Amino acid sequence: MSEAPTPSIPRPSGPSAKVLAVTSGKGGVGKTFVSANLAAALAKRGHRVLVLDADLGLANLDVVLNLHPKITLHDVFTGRAQLDQAIIAAPGGFSVLLAGSGMVEYSRLTPEVRNEFLQVLHSIMPRYDVVILDTGAGISDVVLFAVSLASEVLLVATPEPTSLTDAYAAVKVLAMQQKRTQIRMIVNQTARAGDGRAITGQLQQVIDRFVVPGAGRPIRLLHLGDIPADPAVRDGVMRRQLLLVNTPGSPAALAIGQLANKLDEVVLRRSTV
Template sequence: MHDQASALRDLASRENTQKSKMRVIAVTSGKGGVGKTSFTVNLALALAEYGQRVVILDGDLGLANVDIAFGLSARYTIEHLLSGEKTIEEILLIGHRGIGIIPGGSGVQKLADLERDKLRNVIANLGRLEKMTDLLIIDTGAGLGHIVINFLQAADDVILVTTPEPTALTDAYGLLKSLRVEAGDVPIHLVVNKVRSEADALATYKRLETAVQKFLDGSLNYLGYVYDDSFVGRSVMQQDPLGISYPDSAAYKCIQWIAGKVAGIYVHPPRQAGGVRGFLSKLLRSF
């Protein structure tokens, strides 16, 4: 993989491109069932309301379902892009508010096995995303799998979704511990999902932040919270995102608030974005 990463950097350096404004956010969780994908989909919709152009890469190998959340069905995935059968435009699905969706599935893992000629094709295709979007959001799998960790350390920023449940907090801390070792310089932003009150959310954040400061010598950025809302479950069953089916729901109002903070982060980014080439370079180097 060292040769592949070197090849990628060589190819990227030969192209005279302007510095891209596109940034890569990885949304993750320590365990399944905390509402990560629903949050990702609705965050994208809320960001679109702020004028952001957003593409979601479905990076969950075991349960790729971003397209289903939009009520769509993927005919092609990133695997067809990696094989050279299809272009990025041919596999890209378009959801509500112009949100782009790159169906991932098992094809994501094959990024680690690309030959040089196919790597050049992938760079050219994904490079075109920088003209289509401002933010690439990766919906990672849950847990500590090596593909998940690789995505997180390659991203510009990480949003960690958890809930107040003790098991969710334990798993979130485990993920943070791994990230501290593997990707210590990646900014991590916490969202507490399925809360009954703001006080519950703040207490959850403080418990996790205290542990991170004491044992990991690090810190977390508190990004916000999302209310436990029955409309979320209804929207999932209807295969229509919360922001479309129940835009006035309490949960979506929270996500709109969080999206405003995220949009602000990227108006004045905390560090320079690497764009598609920077993301791929770090991702391939990590395999």
């Protein structure tokens, strides 16, 4: 099977959003939780943020945020609604563009889906400072396409061996197919301080040994931060409440705030100077 070329986005003139892809090798590691709460933390710092539910066909951002959209990306793609009608406000001070769940036609990356997605992203980029793509898990063509549109990749993993094995697989594909030279790691549900940095280092050693760089340079995993295991997270997910809004003083919420600070410093502010 031939490798699909990485699409190029026509860049709008003037200021344009920084596009971040939040992805994971394995499902169930808290990727959408991270996307939503990181958006709230960045919005609190004064950024205009939109989260685009790029998990086409298996979307669940609406569930996490307890939103009930009447219009979704599906309606925009099919011409039944305008883009502005599908963008809605979320708790936490940011905007969301939600996808419809159970849409079988979005399980494959067709030329139509590719073109519609590119058009939507091109339209929203001038309106925001940050666009977060909450992708699906794994290495399907739809996931890889969404990740290819981002200038920065945030890979979410947990300390579980299955999560790390799948994270390695995702890094390998991104290095070889998309010629990525760096990926930022977020380790969720850590038990002790420092666990995430150690895990990132161990994964880097495996990558250095077994992954042939696609861009002629070895891929670097940059440890962005950890989110500790915290009962407030599960409670918030079950209640469909945003952690940073309802329990901003919880350990996990404070950790996400630190992630936002670091992103602000090393990615967002750097891109505006």
